Amino acid sequence: MAIRFDSKSKTFTMHTSKSTYQIKIDDQNVLLHTYFGSRTDESDFSYRIVPDDHGFCSQPAENAWDRTYSLDFYPQEYSVHGNGDFRIKALRAGLSDGVPALDLRYDSHRITDGKYGLPGLPAFFAGKDDSVQTLEIILKDLYEEVYVSLLYGVFEEKNIITRAAIIENRGENPLKIRRAMSMELDFMDGEKELISFPGKHTGERQFDRRTLHHGITEISSTRGTSSHQQNPVVIICDKGTTESYGACCAISLLYSGSFQIQAEMDQFDSVRIVCGINDDEFRWILAKGESFATPETVISYTDNGFSDLTNGLQDAMWSNLIRSVWKNRKRPTLVNNWEATYFNFTGEKLLQIASQAAEIGLDMLVLDDGWFGKRDDDNSGLGDWGVNEKKLGCTLKELVDQVNRLGLKFGIWIEPEMISEDSDLYREHPEWAMVIPGRDPIRGRNQLILDLSRAEVIEYMKQAIDRLLSIAHIEYIKWDMNRSVDNVFSAANPHLSQGAVRHKYVLGLYDVMEHVVTNYPEILIEGCSGGGGRYDAGMLYYVPQIWCSDNTDAIERLRIHYGTSFGYPMSTVSAHVSVCPNHQNGRTTPFKTRGICAMQGSFGYELDLGKMTEEEMEEAREQIALYNKHYELFQRGDYYRLTSPMDNHDFTAWSYVLPDGSKASLSVVYTDLHANPKPLRVKWKGLVKDGVYDLDGKEYTGTALMQGGIVLPKPQCNYDSYMAVIERIK
Ligand code: DGJ
Numbered sequence: 001m002a003i004r005f006d007s008k009s010k011t012f013t014m015h016t017s018k019s020t021y022q023i024k025i026d027d028q029n030v031l032l033h034t035y036f037g038s039r040t041d042e043s044d045f046s047y048r049i050v051p052d053d054h055g056f057c058s059q060p061a062e063n064a065w066d067r068t069y070s071l072d073f074y075p076q077e078y079s080v081h082g083n084g085d086f087r088i089k090a091l092r093a094g095l096s097d098g099v100p101a102l103d104l105r106y107d108s109h110r111i112t113d114g115k116y117g118l119p120g121l122p123a124f125f126a127g128k129d130d131s132v133q134t135l136e137i138i139l140k141d142l143y144e145e146v147y148v149s150l151l152y153g154v155f156e157e158k159n160i161i162t163r164a165a166i167i168e169n170r171g172e173n174p175l176k177i178r179r180a181m182s183m184e185l186d187f188m189d190g191e192k193e194l195i196s197f198p199g200k201h202t203g204e205r206q207f208d209r210r211t212l213h214h215g216i217t218e219i220s221s222t223r224g225t226s227s228h229q230q231n232p233v234v235i236i237c238d239k240g241t242t243e244s245y246g247a248c249c250a251i252s253l254l255y256s257g258s259f260q261i262q263a264e265m266d267q268f269d270s271v272r273i274v275c276g277i278n279d280d281e282f283r284w285i286l287a288k289g290e291s292f293a294t295p296e297t298v299i300s301y302t303d304n305g306f307s308d309l310t311n312g313l314q315d316a317m318w319s320n321l322i323r324s325v326w327k328n329r330k331r332p333t334l335v336n337n338w339e340a341t342y343f344n345f346t347g348e349k350l351l352q353i354a355s356q357a358a359e360i361g362l363d364m365l366v367l368d369d370g371w372f373g374k375r376d377d378d379n380s381g382l383g384d385w386g387v388n389e390k391k392l393g394c395t396l397k398e399l400v401d402q403v404n405r406l407g408l409k410f411g412i413w414i415e416p417e418m419i420s421e422d423s424d425l426y427r428e429h430p431e432w433a434m435v436i437p438g439r440d441p442i443r444g445r446n447q448l449i450l451d452l453s454r455a456e457v458i459e460y461m462k463q464a465i466d467r468l469l470s471i472a473h474i475e476y477i478k479w480d481m482n483r484s485v486d487n488v489f490s491a492a493n494p495h496l497s498q499g500a501v502r503h504k505y506v507l508g509l510y511d512v513m514e515h516v517v518t519n520y521p522e523i524l525i526e527g528c529s530g531g532g533g534r535y536d537a538g539m540l541y542y543v544p545q546i547w548c549s550d551n552t553d554a555i556e557r558l559r560i561h562y563g564t565s566f567g568y569p570m571s572t573v574s575a576h577v578s579v580c581p582n583h584q585n586g587r588t589t590p591f592k593t594r595g596i597c598a599m600q601g602s603f604g605y606e607l608d609l610g611k612m613t614e615e616e617m618e619e620a621r622e623q624i625a626l627y628n629k630h631y632e633l634f635q636r637g638d639y640y641r642l643t644s645p646m647d648n649h650d651f652t653a654w655s656y657v658l659p660d661g662s663k664a665s666l667s668v669v670y671t672d673l674h675a676n677p678k679p680l681r682v683k684w685k686g687l688v689k690d691g692v693y694d695l696d697g698k699e700y701t702g703t704a705l706m707q708g709g710i711v712l713p714k715p716q717c718n719y720d721s722y723m724a725v726i727e728r729i730k
Pocket residue numbers: 338368369378413480482528529530531547549550
């Protein structure tokens with residue numbers, strides 16, 4: 001059993017294949033966190049907590065006379081504001097007298113088979129053959145009828161533990177929640193480093209590693225989305241942890257709105273991590289009988305370094321989070337017309353691109369922004385999802401039928417959450433836009449945001465999508481979202497509830513997405529928010545792939561893909577070959593390099609195929625054939641970061657290896673050139689040690705390729721690249 005309760009020591013011990021997590025109910029019925037780390041036995045680890053009279057550490061109500069007991073330094077499972085703990089807390093809530101004070105004590109618990117669910121929120125699920133257990137620990141306030149259920153889903157073989165909390169008010173008076181985190185993790189030893197993935201539009205998820213010092217470190221977004229600027233996944237590791245060595249733990253929040261991850265090193269060098277919805281602007285009022293569920297967090301731990309950690313977590317995301325049927329199907333290679341035409345296209349132009357796409361062996365045409373309403377630039381039209389037949393020169397059905405006749409599938413772009421002031425929808429329903437009354441709205445990309453906390457807006461959005469999907473044979477949707485959520489105000493919510501609107505927006509979004517995925521399970525949906533502004537584990541519950549960045553430059557993508565690979569399966573990355581000089585940064589790279597880089601994800605092109613040279617057309621044909629041939633390797637192989645683009649300035653290398661080691665790729669992009677160069681070598685990972693592999697007609701053992709590595713060919717030009725696929729022959 002993955003979860004055990006020892007009634008003598010009053011400990012809950014949860015085991016995964018690589019970790020053990022322990023909680024103790026102490027003599028005061030407080031829930032203490034006693035251990036999380038390498039898998040161990042079921043000893044009562046509370047001996048690690050040392051009572052002491054530390055001074056200026058308060059005692060909770062029932063412990064007034066024992067000055068060695070203080071929640072100010074005891075490691076806890078779900079700390080609350082107002083009981084003598086002065087560190088960052090998991091929960092801050094109080095009754096209507098305005099004092100945010102609770103004192104939670106153990107009430108009861110349940111251990112059940114299977115995985116708990118969180119209605120309306122994304123959550124990991126148990127697969128058919130998974131042995132998964134749920135632990136629910138119910139805490140109750142010492143004074144009031146306030147209950148908190150801590151939920152743990154233990155996926156033993158998958159090496160993950162999920163967490164969430166449900167707060168319930170059974171008392172007469174409303175409970176005001178000011179902060180409700182999904183989880184807390186108190187490490188008694190504080191010598192830790194924290195890795196996060198900050199960025200910007202066109203430069204998402206850059207790898208950032210720091211040593212934790214005293215005080216609070218915060219990784220967060222207040223933008224209403226998980227954001228380009230920060231990402232809701234962090235890795236906590238021992239100093240010196242590498243790809244193949246060291247203790248590390250990943251924490252990922254399944255949430256697509258404003259989030260907050262805080263790490264505090266306290267006065268005794270312990271580290272507390274909390275993670276959940278950002279408490280900035282958050283207020284939630286629970287009336288009698290109501291409850292509030294936090295989003296889910298997933299935690300994974302290993303002693304064996306980052307490759308093991310991230311491959312394990314990503315396998316679990318693949319099998320137990322992503323639901324789309326497309327995860328197990330060959331996804332179409334495609335051409336997207338955005339960088340080819342932007343808003344300036346006609347049906348004829350699209351058909352020209354489609355016929356060239358068919359000629360080089362692509363599977364799909366994706367029609368991007370500009371096909372609907374009055375939308376010849378990005379200042380108008382959002383909300384009016386009627387087809388602009390004048391611009392297309394035909395109906396959407398006629399266009400799609402012609403594309404299908406060319407042997408291609410058809411995909412379409414939408415941005416359903418937005419509204420332009422210059423749109424019929426706004427003229428009809430200005431109150432559906434989130435705008436603070438009496439103030440000029442804050443605009444982003446000249447557009448406003450629809451109020452998804454309103455049921456009628458959710459309904460409108462579902463109907464608009466249903467209508468679109470009924471008029472033509474659409475097999476793919478690119479779901480975009482192009483601004484940060486600012487000046488949030490819902491005309492439908494009373495003033496006191498405005499603090500709930502941001503979270504209700506996310507719940508509304510999930511509601512619409514759930515409608516689409518359940519009613520159109522065959523449609524492949526690509527998430528997008530100006531590229532990777534909403535690349536989070538919550539989204540992956542609804543979409544199997546995400547447009548990774550609006551930056552299509554192969555060299556900048558090296559860092560973006562590198563950072564993304566720590567938090568998310570590479571099979572969820574969407575990457576395209578675009579034109580040079582690159583539209584975002586003006587850089588010129590070889591066509592071959594752009595192809596190799598884009599094969600790190602769902603592969604496609606984003607350029608005017610008609611402007612390609614014959615030579616490029618031929619290269620594209622070869623790239624598509626190569627990608628199709630090794631699709632299983634790129635989609636289902638374990639991903640190894642062989643070098644870091646931050647540390648190695650000469651080249652970046654990565655590899656995919658099929659789980660049984662029978663086939664592996666090596667991709668290298670040279671990022672600098674030198675006169676009189678030194679030999680460049682790179683070592684493979686994940687091969688079968690005593691297997692024999694064929695590389696360019698020569699035999700190498702797995703051990704040789706992993707320990708000795710290979711000598712790379714010399715780069716012949718700026719940003720040259722190299723790719724090899726090897727198969728095990730013995
Ligand atoms: C942002 C996306 O990331 C782009 O790929 C493109 O779809 C534009 N929006 C269209 O407005």
